[in-house]
Amino acid sequence: MNQLxxxxxxxxxxxxxxxxxxxxxxxEAGFPGASMDEIARQAGLSKPTLYQYFTSKEALFEAMMxxxxxxxxxxxxxxxxxxxxxxxxRFAWSYAETVMRPEFLSLARLIIGEAQRFPDxxxxxxxxxxxxxxxxxxxxxxxxxxxxxxxxxxxxxxxEDFWGLILSAxxxxxxxxxxxxxxxxxxxxxxxxxxxxxxxxxxxxPDQDLARLDRATVAETAxx
Amino acid sequence: MNQLxxxxxxxxxxxxxxxxxxxxxxxEAGFPGASMDEIARQAGLSKPTLYQYFTSKEALFEAMMxxxxxxxxxxxxxxxxxxxxxxxxRFAWSYAETVMRPEFLSLARLIIGEAQRFPDxxxxxxxxxxxxxxxxxxxxxxxxxxxxxxxxxxxxxxxEDFWGLILSAxxxxxxxxxxxxxxxxxxxxxxxxxxxxxxxxxxxxPDQDLARLDRATVAETAxx
DNA sequence: CAAAAACTTAACTCACCAGTTAAGAAAAGG
DNA sequence: CCTTTTCTTAACTGGTGAGTTAAGTTTTTG
Numbered sequence: 270m271n272q273l274x275x276x277x278x279x280x281x282x283x284x285x286x287x288x289x290x291x292x293x294x295x296x297e298a299g300f301p302g303a304s305m306d307e308i309a310r311q312a313g314l315s316k317p318t319l320y321q322y323f324t325s326k327e328a329l330f331e332a333m334m335x336x337x338x339x340x341x342x343x344x345x346x347x348x349x350x351x352x353x354x355x356x357x358x359r360f361a362w363s364y365a366e367t368v369m370r371p372e373f374l375s376l377a378r379l380i381i382g383e384a385q386r387f388p389d390x391x392x393x394x395x396x397x398x399x400x401x402x403x404x405x406x407x408x409x410x411x412x413x414x415x416x417x418x419x420x421x422x423x424x425x426x427x428x429e430d431f432w433g434l435i436l437s438a439x440x441x442x443x444x445x446x447x448x449x450x451x452x453x454x455x456x457x458x459x460x461x462x463x464x465x466x467x468x469x470x471x472x473x474x475p476d477q478d479l480a481r482l483d484r485a486t487v488a489e490t491a492x493x
Numbered sequence: 494m495n496q497l498x499x500x501x502x503x504x505x506x507x508x509x510x511x512x513x514x515x516x517x518x519x520x521e522a523g524f525p526g527a528s529m530d531e532i533a534r535q536a537g538l539s540k541p542t543l544y545q546y547f548t549s550k551e552a553l554f555e556a557m558m559x560x561x562x563x564x565x566x567x568x569x570x571x572x573x574x575x576x577x578x579x580x581x582x583r584f585a586w587s588y589a590e591t592v593m594r595p596e597f598l599s600l601a602r603l604i605i606g607e608a609q610r611f612p613d614x615x616x617x618x619x620x621x622x623x624x625x626x627x628x629x630x631x632x633x634x635x636x637x638x639x640x641x642x643x644x645x646x647x648x649x650x651x652x653e654d655f656w657g658l659i660l661s662a663x664x665x666x667x668x669x670x671x672x673x674x675x676x677x678x679x680x681x682x683x684x685x686x687x688x689x690x691x692x693x694x695x696x697x698x699p700d701q702d703l704a705r706l707d708r709a710t711v712a713e714t715a716x717x
Numbered sequence: 718c719a720a721a722a723a724c725t726t727a728a729c730t731c732a733c734c735a736g737t738t739a740a741g742a743a744a745a746g747g
Numbered sequence: 748c749c750t751t752t753t754c755t756t757a758a759c760t761g762g763t764g765a766g767t768t769a770a771g772t773t774t775t776t777g
Contacts, residue, residue: 279724279774299606301526304764315726320766375609381668382523382606385599391669399665426686429662437661438653441623444605445615462650470693503754528734539756541737550735 284322286312291333296375300330300383334380334390353418354468354481356409361435361460364402368436369451374443381444403428418478419471427471434463461486508546510536515557520599524554524607558604558614577642578692578705580633585659585684588626592660593675598667605668627652642702643695651695658687685710 290311294303305326309319323329350356367373384391406428413419421427439451439459464482472478514535518527529550533543547553574580591597608615630652637643645651663675663683688706696702 297609299523299525301523302610318725326765378605378608381602384602384669385521385671388671391671395666395669423686430658430687430690433657433661434654437657442619445608445619447609447612447615462647463654466654466690466694470690542755544736
């Protein structure tokens with residue numbers, strides 16, 4: 270049932286406990302403010318054991334940051350779906366809910382705060398996070414243009430506009446002011462407004478798509 | 494010619510030197526990573542003197558952050574000017590050039606990185622920086638709506654959209670990746686695209702305003 | 718079950734840092 | 748010019764943190 274020896278299983282489980290503790294402590298205190306003793310304490314073991322797993326504070330920090338960020342790689346499953354508005358709306362919501370989670374914001378604050386001291390960190394994050402999402406968005410935008418539903422010259426700009434319209438305001442605010450839990454209602458306000466502006470500027474059939482958006486909005490409001 | 498005694502002048506000059514050194518060291522190392530010895534060294538004096546001016550590391554940090562941020566409060570001087578497109582373009586450029594300066598980005602990284610440890614800091618910054626600019630933008634948007642040049646329901650959303658369309662993409666990237674100096678050409682790309690999208694979505698006379706924008710773009714390109 | 722191997726820990730080292738103290742230098746006032 | 752006051756500094760203190768060591772414990776293996 271299990272290939273791993275008891276030792277190996279223990280080791281893996283502890284490694285995960287350490288990484289979990291590290292993310293918590295680093296996010297709370299920043300790299301210089303975090304203490305290896307505190308991380309060890311929160312992981313439920315002692316410092317020399319911690320050094321068995323990671324050879325230095327920096328190594329731990331980098332390993333923690335390199336750990337895959339689940340939930341980031343969301344994409345458009347059904348590219349053939351003709352209801353572009355519904356797809357955009359669904360994408361916007363799932364992305365917003367990922368990115369605005371408190372732990373995710375903490376991590377973003379940490380990355381930004383340490384970007385100067387760890388230049389690779391920020392670059393890698395940008396490449397493996399936002400840039401991936403952007404690529405997915407660009408592919409989607411181009412598919413919609415080919416299907417005659419969107420009109421634009423530069424797919425990258427269109428994708429970035431979509432992102433910026435939907436998330437930049439609430440996210441910037443949340444980065445500056447922690448513990449402001451962002452309500453679903455306020456996210457809805459940004460998402461629907463952003464999408465409306467996006468469709469007005471980019472849709473091949475703006476009136477039709479805006480009507481579709483309003484219908485979707487009513488449907489969702491009724492759900493809650 | 495000068496009301497201040499030699500002592501008082503020296504004191505002020507030193508205080509400024511300390512604040513300059515502090516901003517540099519804190520931005521480079523973060524709050525916990527910055528050392529008072531290093532700040533004293535960079536300010537060209539010794540630690541006890543530093544403590545004569547600021548009673549603790551926290552006090553220095555907060556004083557430094559409270560120092561007025563010049564260049565942030567830009568606004569629309571000539572509200573009566575009928576050329577809305579030119580005004581938006583000028584605002585976009587002056588704001589972008591302020592916000593994308595390396596020192597300004599360093600400060601933003603520091604604020605975001607320490608927001609969790611200093612909750613007031615992030616709140617105060619948001620209130621005295623971005624929110625002020627936003628208020629100015631909102632007032633402008635409303636004036637343009639009253640003049641029949643823009644169409645929207647929610648002035649705050651319109652203002653935030655403008656901001657997000659123009660700056661969110663390059664700024665987020667710059668926050669993650671320091672020392673990427675952002676060329677005027679790439680800023681121009683974002684600004685002109687953002688403004689185009691904004692006008693398509695919000696202008697009362699989109700075709701006319703877009704033509705105006707293109708003319709302004711050509712004029713500026715010719716200048717360089 | 719006993720010996721070896723791997724793992725874990727309490728206690729330590731060394732460096733650094735925030736904040737203080739005591740003694741010396743400079744300015745102000747008579 | 749000399750005394751007083753203020754400013755400045757080199758040297759110190761107490762505490763903490765990264766990383767190590769040596770001794771004890773658990774797991775594996777014959």
